[in-house]
Amino acid sequence: MTDVARRRGTIRQGEAASGWLFTAPVLALLxxxxxxxxxxxxxxxxxxxxGRGSPFAAGVHFVGLKNYExxxxxxxxxxxxxxxxxxxNLWYVILVVPxxxxxxxxxxxxVNSQRLKGRGFFRTAFYFPSxxxxxxxxxLWLFLFNTTxxxxxxxxxxxxHGPNWFNEPQGVLHAILGAFGATNGPGALxxxxxxxVSWWDWLAGPSWAMSALILLAVFTTSGTFMLLFLAxxxxxxxxxxxxxxxxxxxxxxxxxxITLPQLRPTLFTVVTLGLxxxxxxFDQVYVATDGGPDGTTLTPAFLSYxxxxxxxxxxxxxxxxxxxxxxxxxxTLIQRWVLRERAVSxxxxxxxxxxxxxxxxxxxxxx
Amino acid sequence: xxxxxxxxxxxxxxxAAAAFALAGCGSGFGGNSNGxxxxxxxxxxxxxxxxxxxxxxxxxxAETAAVTSAVADWSSSSGTKATVIPAxxxxxxxAQGFAAKKPADVFYLSTGSLPGYxxxxxxxAYGSKLPSSLTSDFYPSLVKNFTYDGKLYCAPxxxxxxxxxxxxxxxxAAGLTDADYPKTWDQLxxxxxKLTSGSTTGLVVSGQYERLGAFMVEAGGxxxxxxxxxxxxNSQANVDxxxxxxxxxxxxxxxxxxxxxxxxxxxxxxxxxxxxxxxxNWISGAMSSDYPSVHYKVVPLPAGPKGMGTLQxxxxxxxxxxxxxxxxxxxxxxxxxxxxDQLAFAKAFGVMPSIQSAASEWxxxxxxxxxxxxxxxxxxxxxxxxxxxxxxxxxxxxxxxLKTTDPKTILDSAQSNxxxxxx
Numbered sequence: 001m002t003d004v005a006r007r008r009g010t011i012r013q014g015e016a017a018s019g020w021l022f023t024a025p026v027l028a029l030l031x032x033x034x035x036x037x038x039x040x041x042x043x044x045x046x047x048x049x050x051g052r053g054s055p056f057a058a059g060v061h062f063v064g065l066k067n068y069e070x071x072x073x074x075x076x077x078x079x080x081x082x083x084x085x086x087x088x089n090l091w092y093v094i095l096v097v098p099x100x101x102x103x104x105x106x107x108x109x110x111v112n113s114q115r116l117k118g119r120g121f122f123r124t125a126f127y128f129p130s131x132x133x134x135x136x137x138x139x140l141w142l143f144l145f146n147t148t149x150x151x152x153x154x155x156x157x158x159x160x161h162g163p164n165w166f167n168e169p170q171g172v173l174h175a176i177l178g179a180f181g182a183t184n185g186p187g188a189l190x191x192x193x194x195x196x197v198s199w200w201d202w203l204a205g206p207s208w209a210m211s212a213l214i215l216l217a218v219f220t221t222s223g224t225f226m227l228l229f230l231a232x233x234x235x236x237x238x239x240x241x242x243x244x245x246x247x248x249x250x251x252x253x254x255x256x257x258i259t260l261p262q263l264r265p266t267l268f269t270v271v272t273l274g275l276x277x278x279x280x281x282f283d284q285v286y287v288a289t290d291g292g293p294d295g296t297t298l299t300p301a302f303l304s305y306x307x308x309x310x311x312x313x314x315x316x317x318x319x320x321x322x323x324x325x326x327x328x329x330x331x332t333l334i335q336r337w338v339l340r341e342r343a344v345s346x347x348x349x350x351x352x353x354x355x356x357x358x359x360x361x362x363x364x365x366x367x
Numbered sequence: 368x369x370x371x372x373x374x375x376x377x378x379x380x381x382x383a384a385a386a387f388a389l390a391g392c393g394s395g396f397g398g399n400s401n402g403x404x405x406x407x408x409x410x411x412x413x414x415x416x417x418x419x420x421x422x423x424x425x426x427x428x429a430e431t432a433a434v435t436s437a438v439a440d441w442s443s444s445s446g447t448k449a450t451v452i453p454a455x456x457x458x459x460x461x462a463q464g465f466a467a468k469k470p471a472d473v474f475y476l477s478t479g480s481l482p483g484y485x486x487x488x489x490x491x492a493y494g495s496k497l498p499s500s501l502t503s504d505f506y507p508s509l510v511k512n513f514t515y516d517g518k519l520y521c522a523p524x525x526x527x528x529x530x531x532x533x534x535x536x537x538x539x540a541a542g543l544t545d546a547d548y549p550k551t552w553d554q555l556x557x558x559x560x561k562l563t564s565g566s567t568t569g570l571v572v573s574g575q576y577e578r579l580g581a582f583m584v585e586a587g588g589x590x591x592x593x594x595x596x597x598x599x600x601n602s603q604a605n606v607d608x609x610x611x612x613x614x615x616x617x618x619x620x621x622x623x624x625x626x627x628x629x630x631x632x633x634x635x636x637x638x639x640x641x642x643x644x645x646x647x648n649w650i651s652g653a654m655s656s657d658y659p660s661v662h663y664k665v666v667p668l669p670a671g672p673k674g675m676g677t678l679q680x681x682x683x684x685x686x687x688x689x690x691x692x693x694x695x696x697x698x699x700x701x702x703x704x705x706x707x708d709q710l711a712f713a714k715a716f717g718v719m720p721s722i723q724s725a726a727s728e729w730x731x732x733x734x735x736x737x738x739x740x741x742x743x744x745x746x747x748x749x750x751x752x753x754x755x756x757x758x759x760x761x762x763x764x765x766x767x768x769l770k771t772t773d774p775k776t777i778l779d780s781a782q783s784n785x786x787x788x789x790x
Contacts, residue, residue, distance in 0.1 A: 050487025053468045053689075076787045077757055147628040167625035169764065293625075294764030309462045311754050312483035 045318035051308070067315035068323070072195065078307075078316060083195025085298040085320075086327075091206040092299070093278045093331070096217045101270055103222040105263075108229035109255070123230070130223040137220055138287040142166065145212045163208040169294035171204025172211055207296035213284050221277065225270045232266035233259070268339050272332055279328045300324045412496070414694035418448035421699070422464070422471035424457035424682075426649070426716060433715035434703075441702045447695045465489040468689050472696045476521055476685035478512050482753040484685070485515040491686040493697055494519025501704065504722040511593055512748040513683045521683035522704045523721035525712065527647040528679045528742035529581050531555075531669070532632075535662045537562055537642035549669040552585075552611055559620035562642035570615065571641025573632045574623030575763035577749065578645050580678045582608035584747045585671025590762075590785060591750040598789060600782040601775065607672065609766075609774035616770040623767060637661055647680065648739040651717050667738045679746035681721070719743075752788040 040055060048063045049055040071082040111122050129137060144150050145165035152162030163175075170178075177183075184190070185200035193199050206214060236259065244254045260267075282301040285291060291298040291306070300320050308317030421438055425431040435451045442449045454460045457475060464470030465484065476484070484490050494502065494510075495518070502510065502519065509523035533548070541561045549555035559569030572578045576590070583589050588604030591597060599605070615621035622641070629635035632644035637658030644650075645668065654661060668677050684700045686693060702708060706728075709720035713729055719740055720729055730737045749759070761784060765777045 051462055051483075052465045052487045052489045077761055077784045081757065081761070147626070149628075164626060164628075167767065169768065291760070292764055293767060295761065306757070309459045311757055312462070312487060313754065 041318045041321060044314055045322050047315055049314050051312050051314050055314075063315070067313075067319040071316055071319055071323075075196070078313075080196035081295060081298060081303055082300070082320060083193075083197035084201075084295050085300045085303045086195065087197055087202050087204075088206065088210055088296060089279060089281065089299045092210060092214055092217070092281060093275065095206065095214050096221075096278050097271060097274045099214075100218045100222045100225060100274060101267070103218060104225035104270065105229050105267075107222060107226040108233055109259075111226070112230055112233045123227075126226050127223040129220045130227075132220075134220060134283050135287050137216065138284045141212060141216050141284075142288055165212045166209045166289060167293050168208040169292075169296045171201070171207055171296075173203060173205030175208075176205075207293065209289055209293055209297050213281070213288065213297060216284060217278070217281070221274070225274065228266055228270055229263065232263050236262055264339060264341070268336070271335050271339070275331050275335065276328055279324060279331070300327075412491075412493075412693040412697065413691050415691045416447075417691045418450065419472040419690075419692060419696055419699060421449055421451045422454050422457065422460060422474040423451060424475045425453040426652070429652075430712075430716040433712055437703060437708050437711065438699065441699050445695065445698060447692070447699075449695075449699065465687070465689070470687035470689055472687055472690040472692060473699055474685045474687070475524065475682050477682050478680070478749060478751050479756045479759075481513060481520060481683070481685075482515055482751055482755070485520050486753050489688055490520050491688045491690070491693055491696075492518040492520045493686055493693070493700075494521070496697060497522060497701065501701065501722070504724050506721060506723060506743050508593070508679065508743070508746065508748060509681050509721050512681055512751060514594075515751065521685045522700050524682045524684050524704070525709065525718035525721050526679050526681035526743070527649060527719060528739050528746045529578065529645050529647050529668065529677045530738045530742060531666050532636060532644050532646055532650055533664050533666055534636065534639065534642045535664050537567060537639070538664075541642075548666045551669050552671055555669045556615060556618075556620065559615060559643065560618065563620045567639055568622045568627065568641050569620040570643045570645075571622050571624055571627055571629070571632060571635040572645045574625060574767040574769065576759055576766055577678065577680070577763075578632065579609065579612050579766060579769075580749070581645060581668055581676060582612055582671060584676030584678060584745075585668065585673065586611075586676075587671070587673030589747050589750075590781065591752070593747065595751045596789075598782055598785040600785055601778040604673065605778050606774050609769060609777065611671075613769050613774060625767065636663070648717055648719060648736055651736060665736055665738050667741065675742075675745045677742045677746045679742070679748055681748070750785065752785065754788050755785070758784040758788065 044055050045067055046062055046064065047055060047060050048066075049060045054060075070076070070078050073079060107126050110116060111119050111126070113119075116122070146152075147162075147164040147167070149165075151165070155162040185198075185203075189200040189203065190198050194202065240258050240262075241254060244258050249257065280301050281299050282305065285297050285299055285302040286305070289297040291302055301324065304317045304320040304324070306317075307313045307320060421434070423431070423434055425434070431451065431453045438449050438451050452471065454475075458480060461470065461474060461476075461480070461484070465487070470489065476490075481490070485492070492515075494513075497519075501522070505523050506526070509526055510519055513519060513521050513523060531549070538547075541564075543558065543561060547554070547558060549558050555570075562569035580589065583605045586604040586608040588599060588602045588608060590600045590605075592599060612621065616623075624630065624632050624635045624641075624644075627635050627640040629638065629640055632641070632646045633650045633653045634657075635641045636644040636646070636650070637654060639661070654663065667675065670676075684703060686696045686700065690696055704721065706720070706722060706725045709722060709725050710728060710732070712718055713720060713725075714732065717733075717736075720726070726740055726743075730740060749755075758781060762777070762781045765772060765780065769777065
């Protein structure tokens, strides 16, 4: 007895050390490839490192917030470009995330339906754009959205004169307002702005070029997220559905009241991944537009690359990357708060609306 | 017992792995190593037995093959090994090399990248170590392009200029003759108007400073003075130049390549979306490979209010300050800028030699492209200021909207953006 206890003690004592030991390789790798580079980049963003040799070498100085100031209130081109890139990317996020999430959910529900024949085929078809190289699809997009390309051809059949997609810097909302004769914004919006971009331009909407990239993102990533939703849907038990059917809930009510609440964790994953991916959009811009026309497809990720590798302003590049990091964290926190599990009042628990599904054990629904 | 042994082995291997990893990093963090070279060679240059790497931003297989064979010739005669690497993204690969302190020894360098790399000390300013017979043979305007802080940093590799490219079939169809090649802006407007019919626009150019800047030079302006020490972006000459171009756009006799669905002027020209374009000597390669059936002629751009003018573009052979074998690199560059090599490059991929002594032979070889070389008398370079690439990208974006934007507004913003670079 005591012998056993003693031996167990020694085993427990060894466990902590072994634990560290066995995780050590991964910890070392994480430190080497993640923590140290991030700390180095953080230092670069506060330094005047010019891109030659080590950022920790003797000739590199600490310059405080100078790099951050140049891009947020320097008043020059750097601030203007940064403001514009944020504006572009904000519109991109606002449009891509909801659209791709909705489409992914709809597609998942469709291919999950028991009645659909050839589900395997559709699953593959919808997922296909996600596994194709984004560069290849971007090049395809350049052909499709050429001013004399397929998309404008199709639009011309219905009498629409399509825009010169990848060369038209005008914002979509401005174009719509322009169609009603409002070409100049009110002075209050035109003469004031934020980050070197006037409020009128913040409200311009994505340019036609950016709209094409938005469609591209929706096209390629909806399939990926469809797969996540599909996995979640297949995990749901049929009992609740059947119970709701017995209670007389129709298909829409079953979807919104039963299926959707159960998908909340997946929804959180999909929106988070979508947000992060959208704020980091780079490859499409790099391949298709280099930030043009007139900077309307610049994104902070691309601007960071451009500032560092092309203009040798490594400090500014790193500063942009860290501001982007903060933005992503803030957006994720906001959506976590929006999608949080809300406490349900006791009264509502006893009397869930609508009355049709009232017979259900509420705890099950909330699970 | 066995368990303990396993643990010891594991611990040992983890420690070893960590040590290796840190050692691997160590050379990057050190800062002062110069890769085993010693700087006791002649004239403060490093010299060692290390092989050279030559990083080039190649336009295609022909260029890669020509440079590779020229470098291989040098290798066999000098006994120093050298490898040519065609870069997939020159700027990015150069930047990575400089940051890692393991740059390519010799590389292509553009006028736009020079100030940034010169400022952070990545480049060897070897101009003063070149034989004076060579430096005085370079076109003076090219030398100016690669002079930073009063020092010639690198040897001009070759250069190109912009001229007017005319589709001779369209020209005849419009009832124009050789006597009608435009000598003035008014004649260019008249010709462009006559050539505009159906889907063909008289003049189609890429809507950017790197093309319309030719008009600025003809009007007596440019974004900066020749030394890039004074910003002259919103000068009256430049306003006149853009106003003239705006006039052409407004009456429909000129369009930008992007607006007719072409990637650049040469594509629009080859597809006969434009009867004339403004491009450099690189267009010859594109025409022979992509549009061999199009007949064209290169004529000088018309003179503006202040006479003849155009823009020139050039690259140089950079040598890295961190190269362990600068002496050999310098010898290689001297060989690559020699008359024989430059003429071989010209035959292989259509560039113009950077040395004046090769001019007459080049013109004999390519009489049809002589106007490009003749432009060396009056062509001007693009600004060489650190960070200028961003400003020109921004300016290009605005010039693309020239038809509906006030030229003065466009140039004013370029003025203040360039002014900020001067400090």
